[in-house]
Amino acid sequence: xxxxRRERRPLREALSRLSAEGLVERSEQRGFNVAPxxxxxxxxxxxxxxxxxxxxxxxxIEERDAAWEDALVLLVHRLSRTPxxxxxxxxxxxxxxxxxxxxxxxxxxxxxxSRWLRAFCDTLADEAYRFRQLAAxxxxxxxxxxxxxVAIFTAxxxxxxxxHARLLGEHYTHLGQRGFAGARAGHAP
Numbered sequence: 001x002x003x004x005r006r007e008r009r010p011l012r013e014a015l016s017r018l019s020a021e022g023l024v025e026r027s028e029q030r031g032f033n034v035a036p037x038x039x040x041x042x043x044x045x046x047x048x049x050x051x052x053x054x055x056x057x058x059x060x061i062e063e064r065d066a067a068w069e070d071a072l073v074l075l076v077h078r079l080s081r082t083p084x085x086x087x088x089x090x091x092x093x094x095x096x097x098x099x100x101x102x103x104x105x106x107x108x109x110x111x112x113x114s115r116w117l118r119a120f121c122d123t124l125a126d127e128a129y130r131f132r133q134l135a136a137x138x139x140x141x142x143x144x145x146x147x148x149x150v151a152i153f154t155a156x157x158x159x160x161x162x163x164h165a166r167l168l169g170e171h172y173t174h175l176g177q178r179g180f181a182g183a184r185a186g187h188a189p
Contacts, residue, residue: 042131049124050172053109054165056121060111061159068111069157075104076153080146084136091137104149108156128172143174 019025024032060068079100086092105125112118148171155164 037130037134039131045124045127045131046172049121049128050169052117052124053105053121053172054168056109056112056114056117057156057164057168058161059113059117060109061156061161061164063111063113064159065111068107071107071110072104072153072156075100075107076150079104079149084145093133093136104153108152148174 019032023035025035026032079097082097082100083094084091084097086094102125106118106122109118109121148167152164152167152171155167158164
């Protein structure tokens with residue numbers, strides 16, 4: 001019995017951390033469950049993400065160097081060669097694309113001098129990920145995410161603040177509009 005108690009402690013601690021992050025909910029006498037998505041929070045999440053990542057991107061561009069540009073060129077190229085979905089006719093998540101996608105968005109902000117701002121942006125990206133996965137089924141065939149990434153990348157290299165901020169906003173708002181519309185209609189996208 002003593003061994004069982006010792007083994008439960010790390011699991012309970014992990015579940016408590018996930019609960020603090022809002023990813024699981026604790027039910028009295030029932031344990032833990034995956035927390036439902038709160039679609040009414042998506043517009044606020046999207047607005048905050050656009051504002052904070054827009055600021056981080058602007059600061060990253062101000063501090064850019066050749067290594068930052070080279071890393072982004074490589075990431076855009078890799079994204080172009082990696083399918084978004086493992087299936088051509090319906091959405092099946094591709095872990096390789098997801099990793100590159102996350103790396104691309106982090107790469108855009110990599111030269112931002114504020115580690116706190118980058119950390120906030122990472123947290124918001126984590127929150128948006130769950131929504132994005134559900135929305136991907138609905139927008140898979142109608143959306144050209146690669147073209148959106150290339151446009152953001154090009155605007156960042158050209159360092160036109162209004163253009164890259166607008167494109168980043170449109171990129172994130174697309175998810176917000178899809179997800180919120182589906183939730184208001186009474187179903188998840």
